[in-house]
Amino acid sequence: MTAKKTIYIIRHGETAYNKKGIIQGSGIDSDLNEVGRKQAEQFFQAYYHLPFDNIYTSELKRTHQSVEPFIRAGKSMEIMPEFNEINWGIFEGLKSTPESFKRYTAMTDDWRAGLLDRCVDGGETPNQLQKRQAVGLQKVLDRPHEKQILICMHGRAMRSFMCLLTKTPLEQMDDFKHNNLCMYKLEYDGETFDIVEHNCIKHLWI
Numbered sequence: 001m002t003a004k005k006t007i008y009i010i011r012h013g014e015t016a017y018n019k020k021g022i023i024q025g026s027g028i029d030s031d032l033n034e035v036g037r038k039q040a041e042q043f044f045q046a047y048y049h050l051p052f053d054n055i056y057t058s059e060l061k062r063t064h065q066s067v068e069p070f071i072r073a074g075k076s077m078e079i080m081p082e083f084n085e086i087n088w089g090i091f092e093g094l095k096s097t098p099e100s101f102k103r104y105t106a107m108t109d110d111w112r113a114g115l116l117d118r119c120v121d122g123g124e125t126p127n128q129l130q131k132r133q134a135v136g137l138q139k140v141l142d143r144p145h146e147k148q149i150l151i152c153m154h155g156r157a158m159r160s161f162m163c164l165l166t167k168t169p170l171e172q173m174d175d176f177k178h179n180n181l182c183m184y185k186l187e188y189d190g191e192t193f194d195i196v197e198h199n200c201i202k203h204l205w206i
Contacts, residue, residue, distance in 0.1 A: 003144035005188040007165075008047070009151045011158050012062040013039040014180040021096035023104070024154075025088030025123075026058075032065045039181035039204060044069035046203035053146040056136075058084040063152040066181065070150070082136025083161075085154035089123025114171045126170050130160045137164060141188075158184070165193040 013036030017024045024030055032040065048070065055070055055077045057063035064077070071077050094100045103120075110118050111126055119125040140149065153161065159173035165186060168175070176184075177199045185197040 002141050002188075002190045003147070004190055005141075005146065006148045007140075007151065007186045007188060007193075008050075008052075008149070009153065009158060009161065009184045009186070010043065010066065011155055011178050011180060011182050012060075012066040012152055013037065015062055018180060023088050023091045023094055024062075025086060025092040026060065026084045027087060027092045029060050030062055032062055036062070036180065037065070040066045041069055042206050043181055043183070043203050044073075045206060047150075048073060050148060050150075052148055052150045054078055054143075055150045055152070056080045056083060056140065057152045058154065058157070060084060060154070063154070066152050067150065080136050080139070082132045082139070083151065083153045083157060084132075086126070086129045086156045086160070087119075087122070087124035089120040091120050091123065108174065112171055112174060116170055126160060126173070129157065130164055130170060133157070133161050133164055137161075162195075166195065167192075 013032045015030040015036055016033045017030050019033060052075055055067050055075055057067060057077060057079055059079055059081050067077060091104060107120055116126045155178050158178050159176045160170065162176040162184060163170050163173050179199065179201055181204060183197060183200045184195060186193045186195050
């Protein structure tokens with residue numbers, strides 16, 4: 001049995017691309033906007049007292065900036081490429097139009113139908129995303145000294161990761177709702193993950 005853990009998973013704060021409804025994916029390394037920086041500070045103010053043994057982020061700076069208040073306070077951060085957002089291929093950077101939205105929803109409809117080996121041109125499939133996430137998860141679980149951790153990732157990546165943790169079929173990933181700087185809290189007993197908080201944003205009401 002692997003050591004017990006408490007895992008907090010957050011989505012990064014708001015970026016200008018989020019505000020405009022433009023897909024970022026793993027290929028656009030955008031910064032948080034003013035709202036996103038405020039969200040990061042609000043999350044820190046609500047949870048700075050927790051003794052995180054480690055903070056994991058993706059390679060993309062919007063996740064680094066979302067946990068920056070913790071790093072300034074002396075917490076350790078580790079970049080884990082396995083937690084990068086899905087690669088959206090030719091969709092990345094597309095302006096939100098009726099046509100681009102139609103193409104996007106057609107792909108996500110395929111995924112909901114269980115066609116998880118499909119992707120947009122130049123992109124990544126959900127199965128490929130979750131396969132690399134499983135590698136990252138195992139690295140985290142193989143560190144028994146880390147009892148309480150924080151992971152900052154991305155919207156689609158979070159949905160896939162929650163399916164991985166809870167053994168939910170990947171075609172149901174859209175059931176895991178998310179907002180910018182939302183939080184999922186899970187307890188791990190060494191064998192299974194139990195969700196304690198879903199898409200929590202109460203810290204943003206401060």
